[in-house]
Amino acid sequence: MVINAPSSHEAPAPLSDRLRRSGLVLLAAAVSLLSLVILGDVAPARALLVFLCIAVAALVPLQLSRAAATRDGETNLRSVEGAAVRSIVAGMPDPAVLLDRVGRVLHINPAAAQLAPALRRNELALFALRSPEIIAALREAIATSQSQRATFVDRGPVERWMELIVTPVAVPTEFGGADNCFLMTFHDQTPLRRVEEMRVDFVANASHELRTPLAALSGFIDTLQGPARDDAKARERFLGIMHAQASRMARLIDDLLSLSRVELSAHVRPSTQIDVVPLLRQVVDGLEPLAGERQVTIETDLPASPVIIAGDSEELLRLFENLVENGLKYGASGGRVIVSLTSAANAEGAPEVRFSVRDFGPGIAPEHLPRLTERFYRVDVGDSRAQGGTGLGLALVKHIANRHGGRLIIESVAGKGATFTACFPQPKAIVEG
Ligand SMILES: Nc1ncnc2c1ncn2[C@@H]1O[C@H](COP(=O)(O)OP(=O)(O)O)[C@@H](O)[C@H]1O
Ligand SMILES: [Mg+2]
Incomplete structure (x- = not known):
C-alpha cells in the first residue's frame, strides 16, 4: 500500500x-x-x-x-514537531492527508490511502484526485488559505456519500515559526444521509396516507352541500363512508403517535415485572368478535402458571394485538390461528419467553419478508386498506420488541401460512426463583 x-x-x-x-x-x-x-x-x-x-x-x-x-516544506516531516504531526495524521480514524502550501502530499494515513490510492507522498494531490468537487475545494483552499468543504460520492464497491474538509494548518518548523500546510479530512456521511432519506420518505408516506381519507372526506362534504343536499338516502350512505374514512385517519394518527412514543423511550428498558399470560388472554378475548366475523378459530396454547417478563403492559398489549389481528385478517383463509407462549433458550443459552402467532393463510413470499417491518410497507396496499390497516403495525411490533431487549422472527412458506414470533429475555431472578 x-x-x-x-x-x-x-x-x-x-x-x-x-x-x-x-x-x-x-x-x-x-x-x-x-x-x-x-x-x-x-x-x-x-x-x-x-x-x-x-x-x-x-x-x-x-x-x-x-x-x-x-x-x-520538507522540514515539517523531519523536525520533532513534524514527526508529531505525522503521528497525529496517521492516528486519525477518518481518512486524512497533510499537504504542503502548494498541495504536495506530505503525509497520508492508511484510511486515506485506501480511499484515494493514487495519492503519493511528495506528489501534487491535485494530479492524483479525480473528483471535480475535491479539486475545486483544494484549489480554493490553496488560493485563499481559507477552510473549504465539499461533498462528493465515492463510487467504490459500496457507494458512499463523503464530505471533504480542507483546513489550513500551521506546522511548526525547527527554525521557529511555522509552515502553512493543509489538512484534508474525509468524513463518511452515508449513515446520516440514509436517516435523512428515511425521514423524508416517512413524511411523504404519512402525508400521502392522511391525504387520501382527507380527500374522500372533503369530496363527500362538497357532495352533501351540493347535489346530494336533499337526498336523504345518499346522505345516509355518504355519512357511513365519511365515518369509515375518519376512523382510518384516527387509526393512522394513533399508530404514528404510538410509534413515536416507543421511539422516544427506545433506550430505556422497561423494568416492571409483568405476567404476560393474562395480557394474552385479554387480547384473545378482545379479538374473538373479529375472529367470528372472519370465521377463524383462535386456538391458544398458554401455560397455566404465570410467565413474568420485564415490560410495559400497554406496549405488550399493542404488540400481541397487532400480531393476532394480522393473523386473523391476512390468514383468514386458513380458518385457524394458533396463539402460543413458550419458554426456550436463545442462541447464547439465555432463557427467553416466546410468544408466537401461527396462521394457515396464503403466507408471505420470501422477497417481502425482510421489508415487512418497514413503516408503511405492505404486501398488498389495497388489501391492507380494505382491512383497515395502516402499514405501521409490524414496525410498531419490532420497535416494542427491541425496546424490551427482544426480537421479532418472521417465518413463512408461501401458500402455507405464516408464523410471527416475538422473543423476550426472561429476567434471571425469575428464572432461578
Ligand atoms: N399473517 C400474515 N399473513 C400474510 N401477510 C401478512 C401477515 N401479517 C402481515 N402481513 C403483511 O404485512 C403487511 C404489514 O403488516 P402491518 O405492518 O401489520 O400493517 P397493516 O396490517 O396495517 O397493513 C400487511 O399489509 C400484510 O401485507
Ligand atoms: Mg397490522
Missing part, C-alpha cells in the same frame, strides 16, 4: 544535527590552525585564509539546504 511503502529517497540527517556537526568541524579546524601558527609552521595570514575556506565549505551547503527545506 502506498502509505507503507518506503520513501523513494531516504531523508538526510535532520538540519539541526548537521549544524551541530559543522560547528564541531569549524572548532577543530580553528584549534589546529591556531596550534600551527603558534608553533610557527604557518603564517597567520595563510592560516586565516585556510580557516575561511573551511568555513565557507561547511556552511554554504547548510544554508542552501535550509533554504530548500523552508521552500518545499
Whole structure:
C-alpha cells in the first residue's frame, strides 16, 4: 500500500544535527590552525585564509539546504514537531492527508490511502484526485488559505456519500515559526444521509396516507352541500363512508403517535415485572368478535402458571394485538390461528419467553419478508386498506420488541401460512426463583 511503502529517497540527517556537526568541524579546524601558527609552521595570514575556506565549505551547503527545506516544506516531516504531526495524521480514524502550501502530499494515513490510492507522498494531490468537487475545494483552499468543504460520492464497491474538509494548518518548523500546510479530512456521511432519506420518505408516506381519507372526506362534504343536499338516502350512505374514512385517519394518527412514543423511550428498558399470560388472554378475548366475523378459530396454547417478563403492559398489549389481528385478517383463509407462549433458550443459552402467532393463510413470499417491518410497507396496499390497516403495525411490533431487549422472527412458506414470533429475555431472578 502506498502509505507503507518506503520513501523513494531516504531523508538526510535532520538540519539541526548537521549544524551541530559543522560547528564541531569549524572548532577543530580553528584549534589546529591556531596550534600551527603558534608553533610557527604557518603564517597567520595563510592560516586565516585556510580557516575561511573551511568555513565557507561547511556552511554554504547548510544554508542552501535550509533554504530548500523552508521552500518545499520538507522540514515539517523531519523536525520533532513534524514527526508529531505525522503521528497525529496517521492516528486519525477518518481518512486524512497533510499537504504542503502548494498541495504536495506530505503525509497520508492508511484510511486515506485506501480511499484515494493514487495519492503519493511528495506528489501534487491535485494530479492524483479525480473528483471535480475535491479539486475545486483544494484549489480554493490553496488560493485563499481559507477552510473549504465539499461533498462528493465515492463510487467504490459500496457507494458512499463523503464530505471533504480542507483546513489550513500551521506546522511548526525547527527554525521557529511555522509552515502553512493543509489538512484534508474525509468524513463518511452515508449513515446520516440514509436517516435523512428515511425521514423524508416517512413524511411523504404519512402525508400521502392522511391525504387520501382527507380527500374522500372533503369530496363527500362538497357532495352533501351540493347535489346530494336533499337526498336523504345518499346522505345516509355518504355519512357511513365519511365515518369509515375518519376512523382510518384516527387509526393512522394513533399508530404514528404510538410509534413515536416507543421511539422516544427506545433506550430505556422497561423494568416492571409483568405476567404476560393474562395480557394474552385479554387480547384473545378482545379479538374473538373479529375472529367470528372472519370465521377463524383462535386456538391458544398458554401455560397455566404465570410467565413474568420485564415490560410495559400497554406496549405488550399493542404488540400481541397487532400480531393476532394480522393473523386473523391476512390468514383468514386458513380458518385457524394458533396463539402460543413458550419458554426456550436463545442462541447464547439465555432463557427467553416466546410468544408466537401461527396462521394457515396464503403466507408471505420470501422477497417481502425482510421489508415487512418497514413503516408503511405492505404486501398488498389495497388489501391492507380494505382491512383497515395502516402499514405501521409490524414496525410498531419490532420497535416494542427491541425496546424490551427482544426480537421479532418472521417465518413463512408461501401458500402455507405464516408464523410471527416475538422473543423476550426472561429476567434471571425469575428464572432461578
Ligand atoms: N399473517 C400474515 N399473513 C400474510 N401477510 C401478512 C401477515 N401479517 C402481515 N402481513 C403483511 O404485512 C403487511 C404489514 O403488516 P402491518 O405492518 O401489520 O400493517 P397493516 O396490517 O396495517 O397493513 C400487511 O399489509 C400484510 O401485507
Ligand atoms: Mg397490522
